[in-house]
Amino acid sequence: MSESVTSSFHDQRPLRVAVIGSGPSGIYATEALLKQTDVPVEVDVFDRLPTPYGLVRYGVAPDHLTIKSVTRGFEKTLSDPRVRFLGNVEFGTDLTHEEARAHYDALLYTVGASSDRRLGIPGEDLNGSMSATEFVAWYNGHPDAAAREMVLHASGVAVVGVGNVALDVTRILAKTSAELHESDIAAHALSALEQSPVRDVWILGRRGPAQASFTTKELREFGELHEAEPLVHLDEIALTDTEEAAITDNTKKKNVEVLREFAARTPEGKPRRVHLRFLVSPVEILDDGQGNVAGLKVERNRLDEQGNAVGTGEYETLPVQMVLRSVGYRGVALPGVPFDDRRGVIPNDEGRVEGRSGEYTAGWIKRGPSGVVGTNRKDATDTVAHLLADARAGILAPATQGREDVDVLLRAKGVDVYTFSDWQALDAHELARGQALGRPRAKVVHRHEMLTHRNR
DSSP states (O other), X not given: OOHHHHTXXXXXXXXXXXXXXXXXXXXXXXXXXXHOOSSOEEEEEEOSSSSOOTHHHHTSOTTOTTGGGGHHHHHHHHTSTTEEEEBSXXXXXXXXXXXXXXXXXXXXXXXXXXXXXXXXXXXXXXXXXXXXXXXXXXXXXXXXXXXXXXXXXXXXXXXXXXXXXXXXXHHHHHSOHHHHHTSOOOHHHXXXXXXXXXXXXXXXXXXXXXXXXXXXXXHHGGGSOSSEEEEEOHHHHOOOHHHHHTOOXXXXXXXXXXXXHXXXXXXXXXXXXXXXXXXXXXXXXXXXXXXXXXXXXXXXXEEOTTSOEEEEEEEEXXXXXXXXXXXXXXXXXXXXXXXXXXXXXXXXXXXXXXXXXXXXXXXXXXXXXXXXXXXXXXXXXXXXXXXXXXXXXXXXXXXXXXXXXXXXXXXXXXXXXXXXXXXXXXXXXXXXXXXXXXXXXXXXXXXXXXXXXXXX
């Protein structure tokens, strides 16, 4: 295209970008657009929920409040006059792909990975068997999960997976109500967990401790719980000299050290126990005859020369009434947007959506579910660099409609847009309600109640 098209992005006609998803990737991408000075920008950040921040609000463990402090920076980004937050707007229905293309020069998809991977074993659909994703959404007060009836009748729970999410859900189950009171866990979950009869939680990894993906800080927390203690089988964490020498990752080395320290402890007889098990694979969830979980059959494994788990034919049954699978997330397709169903991501070349000029992606929906909150900053910044390069090169076709037209369109559809100032009113309400209860925050968990809190 000609230089005249390139120069069409200026102070009176900024580059208009729609960011779909207001989690860390979306906010970091918005921040990167604002920080550069080459191309004037206007950014509209959309989310299907009234509340921003995605997994920082609904995925980060409620007792890990320091991680949530990133929202202070997010608030600064969304408060910038060049940015608008349009919450309670679902992409694909309230705003279709075609409508977004007509109103924005570029679209940036940052919707994360909201689905989960299955175990693929018999009994997976029994009552009491669910994804850790569902359980996390429930205790974090996600509006899609808040109304779910969660009767925690289980005395034994199996958590399949050895990542940080598996540790999070286990820790929440193992903590006392007094410990949880200091978190921002949703009130309905706090009430249910206060009545919970859980005494034993098994964390299950199909390979050894050197292959586990959790981080050391999160693992150490199991040695600091008030009424629960970690139990480790020495034979399941034993490593040969060769295996130990092959560990080059410092986190994994420290994990092995912590697990050895746990194994060496004399049990204190605390009322709850966290069993950290390795080299075991679930093979069947047992039925009590009425459609409920009555146990989990697992097979002992060994590692072959390539480090793969191989079954040994030795089995045991764990006495559990609840099974939480935490074996990975996967993305969900957006209407009108290309999707790689095998990988669970939007197909892209370094953030440029394949076969689509002016469309980009960042975060887990771009690269798959890997990394922590901060990992998404560089990922989003890299994508934005390509978007801006395309803008400067004149590759982006200017949209035919403007910001005001977006507002008219959404009003005509009857969409109840929730603004950032509305969210700030809700945020202040939650903090005040939490303070009155002696807690850091008391979340509003139902969408209809969220929408009653407005900055008016």
